[in-house]
Amino acid sequence: MAPVLSVQGLGHRYGGAPVLRGVSFDVMPGEVVAVIGPSGAGKTTLFRATTALLRPEEGHVEVAGRDLVRLGGNELRQARREIGLIFQHYNLVRRLSAIDNVLVGRLAHLPTWRVLARRPGAEERARARECLDRVGLADRADARADTLSGGQQQRVAIARALAQSSRLVLADEPVASLDPASATGVLATLRAVATEHDIAVVCSLHQVELVAGFAHRVIGLRSGQMVLDVPSAEFAPEDRATVYDPLDSGRPPATNLSVAGPSPSPSSP
Amino acid sequence: MTDTAAQRGQDGVSDSYPNVEDVATGQPPRSAPPVPGTLPRIRRASLALVLVAGFVLCVRLAEVDPGALAEGLPKMVGWATRAWPPSFDGFDLLLRRAAETVAIAVVGTTIAAAAALLACVPAARNLTPTRFLRIPARWVLNACRGIDSFVFALLFVAAVGLGPFAGTLGIAFHTFGSMGKLFAETIEGMPAGPLEAAELTGASRLKVVRWALLPDVLPGLVSVGLYMLEFNIRASIVLGVVGAGGIGQQLKNAIDLLNFPRLFTIILIIVAMVAAVDQLSARLRARLA
Numbered sequence: 001m002a003p004v005l006s007v008q009g010l011g012h013r014y015g016g017a018p019v020l021r022g023v024s025f026d027v028m029p030g031e032v033v034a035v036i037g038p039s040g041a042g043k044t045t046l047f048r049a050t051t052a053l054l055r056p057e058e059g060h061v062e063v064a065g066r067d068l069v070r071l072g073g074n075e076l077r078q079a080r081r082e083i084g085l086i087f088q089h090y091n092l093v094r095r096l097s098a099i100d101n102v103l104v105g106r107l108a109h110l111p112t113w114r115v116l117a118r119r120p121g122a123e124e125r126a127r128a129r130e131c132l133d134r135v136g137l138a139d140r141a142d143a144r145a146d147t148l149s150g151g152q153q154q155r156v157a158i159a160r161a162l163a164q165s166s167r168l169v170l171a172d173e174p175v176a177s178l179d180p181a182s183a184t185g186v187l188a189t190l191r192a193v194a195t196e197h198d199i200a201v202v203c204s205l206h207q208v209e210l211v212a213g214f215a216h217r218v219i220g221l222r223s224g225q226m227v228l229d230v231p232s233a234e235f236a237p238e239d240r241a242t243v244y245d246p247l248d249s250g251r252p253p254a255t256n257l258s259v260a261g262p263s264p265s266p267s268s269p
Numbered sequence: 270m271t272d273t274a275a276q277r278g279q280d281g282v283s284d285s286y287p288n289v290e291d292v293a294t295g296q297p298p299r300s301a302p303p304v305p306g307t308l309p310r311i312r313r314a315s316l317a318l319v320l321v322a323g324f325v326l327c328v329r330l331a332e333v334d335p336g337a338l339a340e341g342l343p344k345m346v347g348w349a350t351r352a353w354p355p356s357f358d359g360f361d362l363l364l365r366r367a368a369e370t371v372a373i374a375v376v377g378t379t380i381a382a383a384a385a386l387l388a389c390v391p392a393a394r395n396l397t398p399t400r401f402l403r404i405p406a407r408w409v410l411n412a413c414r415g416i417d418s419f420v421f422a423l424l425f426v427a428a429v430g431l432g433p434f435a436g437t438l439g440i441a442f443h444t445f446g447s448m449g450k451l452f453a454e455t456i457e458g459m460p461a462g463p464l465e466a467a468e469l470t471g472a473s474r475l476k477v478v479r480w481a482l483l484p485d486v487l488p489g490l491v492s493v494g495l496y497m498l499e500f501n502i503r504a505s506i507v508l509g510v511v512g513a514g515g516i517g518q519q520l521k522n523a524i525d526l527l528n529f530p531r532l533f534t535i536i537l538i539i540v541a542m543v544a545a546v547d548q549l550s551a552r553l554r555a556r557l558a
Contacts, residue, residue, distance in 0.1 A: 051469060080471035091462035095485045107472035107480055115476040157466075164470055 004029050004064060004168045004200040005050065011058035012045055019045045020056065020224045029167065030198040032191050034211045034232070037221035038244055043204040046221065047172045050202065051083060052076055063168055081108050084161025084199075086171035086190070090153040092145040098156045099141040102128040105163035131159040135189050151182030158190055162197065169194065171203035175210070183207070187214040208240055348529050355537065356530035363519055367538050369433050370515035371546075373508065374501035377418075377440025382494050384445045389452035395464065396456060396478065410453075413446025418504045422513040433514025440501050440508070448497050455489040456482070488557040495550045502546045506539055516542075 003026035010023040020042045027033050037043050048054035050061050052068040061068045064082050071079055084105070092101045103110075103120050106128065114120055120128075132138050135155040145153060154174055161169050171190065175183035187203075191214055194201045205211060211218055211232055218235045220228025220243035227242050391397045391406040422439030429435050459482060467481035468474070509517020516535060523532040 053469075077471045077473075080469055083469070085466060085469050087462060087466060089462055091460075091466035093463045093467075093481045093485055094460075095488075096481075100480075100484075104467045104472075104481055105470055107467060107476045108470050110476070112473070112476060115472075116479050118480070160466075 001028060002065065003027055003062075005202065006062040007046075007050065007059070008062070009059035010046070010049060010056050010061065012049065012054070012056045018224050020049070023059070023221070023224075023226050025219060025226065025229060027168070027200040027202060029200055030195055031217065032194050032201040032215045033203070033217045033219055034215035035202060035204040035219045035221060036206075036208055036211065036228075036243055037204075041221040041243075042224040043221055044172070045224075047170060047204060050170055051085060052080070077108075081164065082166050082168055084164045084166040084169040086154070086157050086161055086169060086174045086203075088173040088176050090150070090157050092153055092156055092160075094144070094146040096145055097142050098132060098137060098145060098148065098152075098159075099125065099128050101145050101156050102131050102159045102163045105131075105160040108164075128159075128163055131163045132156070134162060134193060135159045149182070150178050151186055154178065154182075154186045155189055158186070158193060162193055162199075166199070168200045168202070171201065173204050173206060176206055183210065184213070190214075208244075211235060352529035352533040354530065355533040356528070357534060358531070360534070363516065363535060363538055366509075366514075366516040366519050367542055370505050370509070370517070371502060371542065373433050373436040373440055373505040373513075373515055374498060377437045377505070378444055378448075378494065378498045378501050380437075380441040381444035381448050381497070384441075385448035385452050386490075388445070388449040389456060392449060392453040393456040394453075395459070395461065396482075407450075407453075410446045410449040413442055414450055415446070416443060418443040418501070419507060419511065422508045423511050426512050431512040431514075436505055436508040436513030436515060439513060440505055443504075444497055444501060448493060451493045451497075452490055455493060456486055458489075459486055492554045492557050495554050499547055499550045503543060506543075 005027040007026075008024050010020050011018065012020045019040075023042075023046065025033075035043055035046065045054065049056045050063075050068075052061070052071070055069060059069070063079060066075075066079050068076065068079055093104065096104075103124065106120065106124055107115055110120055110124065129138060129141055132141050135158050137152060137155050137159065140148060140152065145156065148156065157174075169190075174190070175186050178186060187210060190201060190203070193199065203215070205214075212235065215232045218228060218230055218232050218239075219226060220239065222243050222245075228239055230239065388406060388410060389396070391402040392410060394403065397403040397406070418439045420439075421442045422436050425435035425438040429438070463481055463485070464477060467477045472480075505515055506517050506520070509515040509519065510521045512518065516539060520532070520535050520539075523529075523535055
């Protein structure tokens with residue numbers, strides 16, 4: 001089976017300091033991958049590169065066989081249809097109902113006149129309602145997004161990604177703003193939807209304790225490098241130490257920094 | 270994900286893609302502004318001195334003369350006593366002129382709103398197709414906003430002749446500038462996240478604006494429109510003074526002829542008209558919130 005997402009040799013730097021170095025991994029359909037790592041490890045840069053919000057200096061990001069790094073304009077827009085996104089702050093349109101927010105995922109597929117007239121058609125509405133039903137919110141379909149709780153809003157966002165019928169979903173800290181109970185619920189929904197529809201999921205997480213029940217596989221980033229790639233069943237306490245060093249604040253190792261102060265020179269005694 | 274992202278999240282600013290550059294360049298956080306009240310005493314004293322001196326100069330330039338007011342006040346009291354009882358001769362004409370004033374404001378504001386709706390697209394930072402379009406758009410809006418309806422009306426009276434049409438054009442041009450700017454600012458105040466999310470589904474700009482921006486921003490735009498209408502009812506009253514139609518013309522005639530009972534009636538009509546429109550507009554705007 002071909003991978004949905006294939007990241008190869010991804011590298012990027014900001015102002016000389018590398019934020020990503022040689023990151024490579026493949027994600028298969030239906031596979032749920034959690035990306036963990038301390039602040040500044042490069043998770044956000046990885047997310048931005050895989051959504052083509054950032055053009056990496058090195059490497060390739062292939063989604064369904066197309067290299068996003070090489071695309072631009074209309075081709076890139078086409079390629080983005082394959083990627084559903086879930087954000088930390090949900091990013092729903094506040095004054096739209098839950099179902100109209102789910103239909104945002106259909107905008108690229110709907111004819112322009114239907115969007116302008118705000119008449120998506122009965123079929124599309126039924127489909128959006130199914131997506132809401134799938135995340136357990138069928139009864140709140142007509143509630144305005146800003147009247148929903150954080151957990152409910154993130155479920156609507158999952159339904160929006162599902163409606164997009166994309167093969168890959170990228171989630172950037174989807175539960176960082178939620179209380180523990182809602183967080184577990186949202187991740188369980190995301191995993192169930194992914195498994196059922198064969199959607200590949202790459203999800204960055206701050207809370208390592210949530211990984212086990214959620215992901216099939218864990219990728220650990222530290223100082224921009226992949227230091228871990230294991231099935232979550234094999235994710236052990238020592239792995240946690242590999243990714244998170246209590247003394248390390250997420251800065252690159254000293255060998256990558258220009259060393260300040262006098263350096264030993266051959267002429268000195 | 271990064272420390273800055275967490276801080277922005279806590280600040281309630283919707284920003285799903287924290288600027289990694291902030292972190293990578295390792296710039297120190299900006300120093301906090303000085304606490305008010307900690308200004309050195311001498312600087313505070315000299316600042317107060319400059320402000321007082323400036324105000325005194327302004328009083329001079331404005332030729333403030335309490336003596337003249339004391340002299341003139343009895344004259345005004347005399348007018349006021351002569352204004353009673355108000356004269357209702359030709360009351361229907363006054364009502365017609367008042368309706369004309371309302372019409373000038375309504376039509377002028379509507380034309381301005383339609384034009385401003387088009388102009389705010391290039392003028393709003395988060396909608397403009399290119400920065401190079403935004404600067405001239407802002408410039409045109411600011412120019413229209415900078416010239417008062419009254420000044421525009423003077424020009425249009427010369428161009429299209431006396432009457433309410435000149436007033437309508439004057440209102441429309443000035444309001445176009447103000448409204449376009451307020452519309453653009455309302456749109457710029459919308460959270461970026463939902464638009465970004467919609468755009469990243471691969472949908473076109475037009476679809477995103479229609480579906481994900483307009484429903485969120487429309488109540489704000491209507492509120493701005495109602496506010497401008499309220500403002501323009503008052504503005505179109507004075508337009509009559511330069512011959513651009515409405516009840517202002519009757520007001521000026523009555524003053525010129527020293528017909529105080531009629532002036533009194535006109536003022537009553539104006540007060541009633543403005544109060545009614547303000548009430549209506551305030552109610553509608555409260556509903557939009």
